[in-house]
Amino acid sequence: MGYVPNTEKDKKEMLRLIGVDEIEKLLKDIPEEIRLKKELSLPSPLSEIELKKEMLILSEKNADLLHYxxxxxxxxxxxYIPSVVEHMASRSEFYTAYTPYQAEASQGMLQSIYEFQSMICELTGMEAANASMYDGASATAEAAMMALRITKKREVLVSSALHPNYRMVLKTYLQGIGITIKELPYKDGITDADAISSSISDNTAAVIIQQPNFFGCIEELSAINTITHKFGALFIVSVDPISMGILKLPGELGADIVVGEGQSLGNSLSFGGPYLGFFATKKEYIRQMPGRLAGATADTQGKRGYCLTLQTREQHIKRERATSNICTNQALCAFAATVYLSVIxxxxxxxxxxxxxxxxxxxxxxxxxxxxxxxxxxxxxxxxxxxxxxxxxxxxxxxxxxxxxxxxxxxxxxxxxxxxxxxxxxxxxxxxxxxxxxxxxxxxxxxxxx
Amino acid sequence: MLERLIFEYSSEGKKGYSLPEIDVPAEPVEKLIEQRHLRKELPELPEVSEVEVARHFTRLSHENYSIDSHFYPLGSCTMKYNPKVNEDVARLQGFTNIHPLQPDALSQGALQLMYELEKYLAEISGLSRVTLQPAAGAQGELTGMLMIRAYHQSMGNPRKKVIIPDSAHGTNPASAVLSGYEVVEVKSDNEGRVDLEDLKKKADAECAAFMLTNPNTLGLFEKNILQISKILKEHEILLYLDGANLNAMLGLCRPGDMGFDVVHFNLHKTFSTPHGGGGPGSGPVGVKESLVSFLPVPVIEKKDEHFYLNYAHPKSIGKVQGFYGNFGVMVKAYAYIRTLGNSGLKEVSENAILNANYMKKRLEGYFELPFKVDCMHEFVLSGSLQKKAGVSTKDIAKRLLDYGFHPPTVYFPLIVDEAMMIEPTETETKEVLDRFCDAMIAIAKEVKENPEIVKSAPHTTPVARLDETKAAKELDLRWKGKIS
Structure with missing residues (x-):
C-alpha cells in the first residue's frame, strides 16, 4: 500500500497539460548510465494489518520497563509522564506542522516555544533560553563552541565527572576546529578543585561541569565559578532539570551558559531519543547563541503575537558565519516539556x-x-x-x-x-x-x- | 480572542499533577543536602489545573497550520503526509519504554530494527554502510564532513577547503566551517546547474570535498554528475550529497552509483516522519566502503542472529549524540519503507516529479520561471514581475495564507530574485494542486488589480502581519511576570 492519491486518469490529465505522454519523459535529465536497472532489494510491501503485526513482534523482542x-x-x-502530555503532543496540528517560519500561520507553536523559553529560564536562573538543541550532549558541545567564540581562546576544561558520552560528543564536535580539551580528574565523587586551579589558565575558554554530576553527586559550583571567572573563562553547567526543583540555580551561582538534557520533562525513554537539549545564557550573550529563538512582538493592529527572531545568527541567513549549523531541532520534545512543566x-x-x-x-x-x-x-x-x-x-x-x-x-x-x-x-x-x-x-x- | 500565556492562568494552590505519597522514611532535605546547595525560591512555573492545560494547548493548536489541515508546498522540505499507522507503531511500549543502556540482550527488537533500517538506506542509496546517529540533516552534514576529514587525515593531510555551489542550503557552509574547512563557492551556470568550468578552476588538492544537493535546490537534476565526479576524482576530492532532495531519486537512481562517497538522509523529509513543528528529525549518513572505519560509535553489528552495539571501532570519529540517535523517528521511517517496498518508493518519486512539473506548467505563464527546463520534484519561480508592481514575494506568501495554503519556501535559493520554491510532494491530490495554482493565479491578478490587498495580507489568520523588526529590536524572549 502507498500514500499516492493520483489515479491513472489524474496522471494522464497532468501529463497531457505538461505535454508528454509518460512520466519517463520527465526523467531524461538523469543520465542513462546511472538509471537504476534493477529493483531495490527491499522486503515486499506490507498491508497495514501485516505491518502492525510485524512491528508488534519486533517491539516485543525488547524488554520494556513495564516488565522490569x-x-x-x-x-x-x-x-512519570502525566497522560495530558502525550495527548497534547499527539495533536497533529503540532506534530505535523513545519518549523514556524510563517509566523501568522504558526502562532500555536511559536507561543508554546516562548512559554518553553520562559520556563527554562525559570528552571536555570538564566535570562534567555533557545527553542531547543538535539540533546544534552550536543547542547554541551554547542555551549563550548559559544564560549570559544566569545572568549576567542582555544582550550576547554571539562570535568571527568561529566557524562562520558557527553565528553565523547564534545570531543567529536571540537576535533575539526582543533581545540584542546583538558579533562579534570574527580576526587571523592566530585571534580577535584585543586586540579581546576592547577589546570586553568588565561588560555581557558570554558570550564564545563555537570550538576548533579555523572555519579549523582552535587558539585561545589560556587567555588568553581570563582576560579573560572578569575581567569576570564566562561562557566558552563549541564544540569538535570528535575534537580532544579530543589537545587540552587546555576544562574544564581554565576554560570554563563546552562545546558542540559530535557528528556526527564515529559519525554519517554525511547531507546535514547528523540530527546531535547535545553540551552540558556545571560542577556549579554544572546547574539552568540546557537539555535532558534521565538520572541514576542505585535501585529499591524497592535495585537500580541510571536515570531522567530534574531535569525541573522542562523545558518539560513549567515551561512558560513552562523553561530551554529543547527536547523531542525527537537521542537515536539520541547513542546512535551512545556506541557509537562505546565501541569507539574x-x-x-x-x-x-x-x-x-x-x-x-x-x-x-x-x-x-x-x-x-x-x-x-x-x-x-x-x-x-x-x-x-x-x-x-x-x-x-x-x-x-x-x-x-x-x-x-x-x-x-x-x-x-x-x-x-x-x-x-x-x-x-x-x-x-x-x-x-x-x-x-x-x-x-x-x-x-x- | 487570542489565547493567553499559560502563566496568565496561574493562581496559587491550583494543581494539575497527581503524585504518590512518599512511602519511604523521609528525612529533612537539609539533612541530606547542605542548605548552601538548595534553592531558596521555587521556580515561577504556572500553577494550573489539568483542564486548563488541556484547553490552553488545544486552543494553541487551533492557531497553527499543519500538514493534516493544510497543503504545505515548501521547497526542499518535503512536507508529505505523515501516515497514521507509523505513529501508532512508534508508540508501542516495546519501543517507547526502553532504556538506551539496558543490556543488548534486552534490546534485540530495537537493534534489529536499526540494523535493518541501515541496510534499507544503504540499498536505496547504493552505499556500503549507514549510521543512524545524527539527529537531523545538519548534524548528518557535520558527521559526514568529519568522516571526510578523518579520511583525508588518514591519507596524510586533512586538506583545507570544501567546495559548495552558490545554490546550496545554508547548513552546508555552516557545517563545513564547523568541521574546520574554508568554503569555496562554485557558480551555477545559466541553466541553473553546477558550472563545470568554474568547478575545474576551483578543484585542487587543497579541497577535501564537494558538497552537492542533487536534484539541486532549483529542482534540477545535475545531469553532468558523472563529469563532476570525474573532475573531483582527479584531485581525490570526495563527493558529498546533501540528501534533502532524495525524494526525487527513490528507485530511479542511486547516489552511490553516480559517484557520491557520503550521503545524508532526512528521514523527516523523504521517509515521511513528521516535522513536529521544527523537529525531531533524523539525519542518517551513508558512506562508501573506504569511509566505513570512520563511522560514529557504536556501530550495530549482527553475529549468529544476535544484534549488538559495537564500540570497538578505533578509527571512529566518536559520537555526535548522547545515545544512538532519534530512535522514535527511525521506527516511523522503518514502518514507511516496510509499507512501500521497492514499487511503492519508486511510485513516490515518479509522482513527486509529475506533480511538480504539472504545477510548473500551470504557473509559468503568471510568474517568471528563471530556468525553463523540466524539473524534478520541485521548481523555483521568481516574483520579480510582481516586485516591479510593488508587491514582494513575502506579500504573496502572506496572501496565500488567506487562500488557505501554506506558502512555498521563499527567498531561497539565494541565486534567484524574489524566489518561491515549490515542492508539492507525491501525497497531494490533483484537486489540491489545482486549487493552489488557482490561488497563485488569483493573487497574480490581484497584484495587477488590487495590490493593497496582497501587501496588507494576511487578513484571515489569528494575527495580522507581525512586526519582525520590532521583535528583533525590542527583544522579548520570555515571560517576565511574577505569579501571584
Whole structure:
C-alpha cells in the first residue's frame, strides 16, 4: 500500500497539460548510465494489518520497563509522564506542522516555544533560553563552541565527572576546529578543585561541569565559578532539570551558559531519543547563541503575537558565519516539556525532586547496610549514587537481571578504575517495595558470594 | 480572542499533577543536602489545573497550520503526509519504554530494527554502510564532513577547503566551517546547474570535498554528475550529497552509483516522519566502503542472529549524540519503507516529479520561471514581475495564507530574485494542486488589480502581519511576570 492519491486518469490529465505522454519523459535529465536497472532489494510491501503485526513482534523482542524494575539512569530517566502530555503532543496540528517560519500561520507553536523559553529560564536562573538543541550532549558541545567564540581562546576544561558520552560528543564536535580539551580528574565523587586551579589558565575558554554530576553527586559550583571567572573563562553547567526543583540555580551561582538534557520533562525513554537539549545564557550573550529563538512582538493592529527572531545568527541567513549549523531541532520534545512543566508546575516539580531525593537516599542507606556493599563517596547526591560491590558489579548486575531487576549501570564500562561499582538511579516511579526487593536480592547475593 | 500565556492562568494552590505519597522514611532535605546547595525560591512555573492545560494547548493548536489541515508546498522540505499507522507503531511500549543502556540482550527488537533500517538506506542509496546517529540533516552534514576529514587525515593531510555551489542550503557552509574547512563557492551556470568550468578552476588538492544537493535546490537534476565526479576524482576530492532532495531519486537512481562517497538522509523529509513543528528529525549518513572505519560509535553489528552495539571501532570519529540517535523517528521511517517496498518508493518519486512539473506548467505563464527546463520534484519561480508592481514575494506568501495554503519556501535559493520554491510532494491530490495554482493565479491578478490587498495580507489568520523588526529590536524572549 502507498500514500499516492493520483489515479491513472489524474496522471494522464497532468501529463497531457505538461505535454508528454509518460512520466519517463520527465526523467531524461538523469543520465542513462546511472538509471537504476534493477529493483531495490527491499522486503515486499506490507498491508497495514501485516505491518502492525510485524512491528508488534519486533517491539516485543525488547524488554520494556513495564516488565522490569529499572534502576537505570545515566542521562536517560524513567520519570512519570502525566497522560495530558502525550495527548497534547499527539495533536497533529503540532506534530505535523513545519518549523514556524510563517509566523501568522504558526502562532500555536511559536507561543508554546516562548512559554518553553520562559520556563527554562525559570528552571536555570538564566535570562534567555533557545527553542531547543538535539540533546544534552550536543547542547554541551554547542555551549563550548559559544564560549570559544566569545572568549576567542582555544582550550576547554571539562570535568571527568561529566557524562562520558557527553565528553565523547564534545570531543567529536571540537576535533575539526582543533581545540584542546583538558579533562579534570574527580576526587571523592566530585571534580577535584585543586586540579581546576592547577589546570586553568588565561588560555581557558570554558570550564564545563555537570550538576548533579555523572555519579549523582552535587558539585561545589560556587567555588568553581570563582576560579573560572578569575581567569576570564566562561562557566558552563549541564544540569538535570528535575534537580532544579530543589537545587540552587546555576544562574544564581554565576554560570554563563546552562545546558542540559530535557528528556526527564515529559519525554519517554525511547531507546535514547528523540530527546531535547535545553540551552540558556545571560542577556549579554544572546547574539552568540546557537539555535532558534521565538520572541514576542505585535501585529499591524497592535495585537500580541510571536515570531522567530534574531535569525541573522542562523545558518539560513549567515551561512558560513552562523553561530551554529543547527536547523531542525527537537521542537515536539520541547513542546512535551512545556506541557509537562505546565501541569507539574511550581509545587509539583519540587515534589518530584523530593520524592527522587528521599527514595534514592532510602535505597542508598539500605544497600550500604548489606555486608560488603559500601558508598565510596561522601559528597551529597540527588537521585543517583555509586555503590561499591563486594564482587564484580557485572556479577551483581547479572544476578539481579534474573529477577527482572535492572540494577543500574556497571561503571567499569566507563571508568576502568570503577570495575566493582554500580551507578544506581531511583526516581519517583520506584516504590519502597521495589527498592526493598533490590536490597533483599543484593543481600542474598552477598551471602552466597554472588 | 487570542489565547493567553499559560502563566496568565496561574493562581496559587491550583494543581494539575497527581503524585504518590512518599512511602519511604523521609528525612529533612537539609539533612541530606547542605542548605548552601538548595534553592531558596521555587521556580515561577504556572500553577494550573489539568483542564486548563488541556484547553490552553488545544486552543494553541487551533492557531497553527499543519500538514493534516493544510497543503504545505515548501521547497526542499518535503512536507508529505505523515501516515497514521507509523505513529501508532512508534508508540508501542516495546519501543517507547526502553532504556538506551539496558543490556543488548534486552534490546534485540530495537537493534534489529536499526540494523535493518541501515541496510534499507544503504540499498536505496547504493552505499556500503549507514549510521543512524545524527539527529537531523545538519548534524548528518557535520558527521559526514568529519568522516571526510578523518579520511583525508588518514591519507596524510586533512586538506583545507570544501567546495559548495552558490545554490546550496545554508547548513552546508555552516557545517563545513564547523568541521574546520574554508568554503569555496562554485557558480551555477545559466541553466541553473553546477558550472563545470568554474568547478575545474576551483578543484585542487587543497579541497577535501564537494558538497552537492542533487536534484539541486532549483529542482534540477545535475545531469553532468558523472563529469563532476570525474573532475573531483582527479584531485581525490570526495563527493558529498546533501540528501534533502532524495525524494526525487527513490528507485530511479542511486547516489552511490553516480559517484557520491557520503550521503545524508532526512528521514523527516523523504521517509515521511513528521516535522513536529521544527523537529525531531533524523539525519542518517551513508558512506562508501573506504569511509566505513570512520563511522560514529557504536556501530550495530549482527553475529549468529544476535544484534549488538559495537564500540570497538578505533578509527571512529566518536559520537555526535548522547545515545544512538532519534530512535522514535527511525521506527516511523522503518514502518514507511516496510509499507512501500521497492514499487511503492519508486511510485513516490515518479509522482513527486509529475506533480511538480504539472504545477510548473500551470504557473509559468503568471510568474517568471528563471530556468525553463523540466524539473524534478520541485521548481523555483521568481516574483520579480510582481516586485516591479510593488508587491514582494513575502506579500504573496502572506496572501496565500488567506487562500488557505501554506506558502512555498521563499527567498531561497539565494541565486534567484524574489524566489518561491515549490515542492508539492507525491501525497497531494490533483484537486489540491489545482486549487493552489488557482490561488497563485488569483493573487497574480490581484497584484495587477488590487495590490493593497496582497501587501496588507494576511487578513484571515489569528494575527495580522507581525512586526519582525520590532521583535528583533525590542527583544522579548520570555515571560517576565511574577505569579501571584
Amino acid at each position: 524494575t529499572s534502576f537505570l539512569g545515566a542521562g536517560a530517566y524513567d520519570h 508546575g511550581k509545587e509539583g516539580l519540587k515534589k518530584v525532586a523530593e520524592l527522587c531525593l528521599q527514595k534514592a537516599h532510602y535505597a542508598q542507606k539500605e544497600i550500604t547496610k548489606i555486608k560488603g556493599f559500601s558508598s565510596p563517596y561522601s559528597a551529597p547526591f540527588f537521585k543517583e549514587f555509586v555503590i561499591k560491590t563486594p564482587v564484580s558489579a557485572e556479577r551483581i548486575f547479572k544476578g539481579l537481571l534474573k529477577e527482572n531487576i535492572i540494577g543500574g549501570i556497571d561503571l567499569g564500562n566507563y571508568y576502568p578504575e570503577l570495575k566493582d561499582h554500580l551507578l544506581i538511579c531511583v526516581t519517583e516511579k520506584r516504590t519502597r517495595e521495589e527498592i526493598d526487593r533490590l536490597v533483599s536480592k543484593m543481600t542474598e547475593m552477598a551471602k552466597h558470594g554472588g
